[in-house]
Amino acid sequence: MRKLAGICLIGACLALAGCEEQDVVATVADKEITKPEVQAHLAFKRVPEGNEKLRERHVDRYLEREALAEAITREDALDDEMVRAELDEFRQELLISRYFEKYLDERITDQAVRNYYGNHIDEYTHRKAHVAHLLIRTNEAMSETERKAKLTTAQEAYSKIMAGEEFDEIVRTYSEDKLSREKGGDLGWIKEGSIDPVLSERAFALEPGEVSTPFETAFGFHVIKLLDAPKDVRQPFDAVKGKIRYQLRSQAKQKELERLRNAVTVQRES
Known part of the structure; x- marks a missing residue:
């Protein structure tokens, strides 16, 4: 295990190997690093319990980063208030995100979805019908004369169908x-109410x-044919x-958000 300035390792191997119980794994400057802290870090990193060498490397890395953080803090090179603000923002986001993920x-x-x-x-469950249509297009810019001409074309086509000519x-x-x-005008199976209401009704x-x-x-x-x-x-x-899961999760989250907001009083000072 490499030596780090300002770090005194105390029984790290015992903690990793699961031998004699010790609360303090190491000391970084004046800060004691406890076994529960290390175990939580290893669990967070998903380091398997059976791989002792890998676990030891992760502990080394964890302690090294803790030492670097302590050294940088002593340098007084950063704005402490901004660092605290950023950490607090991260803490809030993490708590909220992890809580709702679990909740x-x-x-x-x-089973709830089912x-x-x-x-x-x-x-x-929707009602569907297999429909074909013939369309003579119009638009709002057309004059009344043009619109009537379009209607005449549609009536002409309808008359030929009624006279026995094939619809398609x-x-x-x-x-x-x-x-x-x-x-042949086939629109496929259309869901009732999903298209123009007049066409759907007809x-x-x-x-x-x-x-x-x-x-x-x-x-x-x-002109349509069923x-x-x-x-x-x-x-x-x-x-x-x-879609159901998303809907239920959104509803449950909103309800729990309201409960949590009402559980804590916020009073702003004027």
């Missing part, structure tokens, strides 16, 4: 929605295979457990 891990368990999912299953072919000819046009009111009359939304004039009947779709637990 939330103990309370928001895997229980919430089971008790709020309706939140994760009419979509490819008329629709101005480039993303869905090449798929879609979920149709029967499978039925085509709507032209109607207007903020996007333009639509490809498959609406059905209830439940999100699996694995898909939502992360």
Whole structure:
């Protein structure tokens, strides 16, 4: 073990090897370093108990840094108040962070997350319908004459569908929605209420295979077809457990923050 100025090692090997119990492991200047302090440091550094050489090196390093800190303190080169302010800031952040990490891990368990999912299953069950549409776009800058011309185009497309022409072919000819046009207007399975409310209401009111009359939304004039009947779709637990955990942890943290704030009175002097 190397010698350090101002450090007197006292039974460090005994403390590391688990032999005779000693409260003081070393003395740095006039400061006694106790066995619990060293053990806490080793635990913090996650040094395995069975590796005595590694533990001894960590103790050496710990004592050396303690000696350097003492030497620097004696140099009086730093602003003590600023150092204390920074240490106090770190202490506050560490206490708050570690406390809530432990508090939330103990309370928001895997079982708590699963229980919430089971008790709020309706939140994760949605009605979906398989819909296709034809869109003739409009915008606010259009004149009334232009808007009526767009409506006429939509009505023309609808009439051809009603006359027996295939919906997807009419979509490819008329629709101005480039993303869905090449798929025959197929929008996939849409969740009720997740799209334009007018379109959603019309879609979920149709029967499978039925085509709507032209109607207007903020996007333009639509003609829609219900490809498959609406059905209830439940999100699996694995898909939502992360969101549930985050929600429960946020709620629990806020509640505990309020409790802790009310536990201590803060009075500022005028």
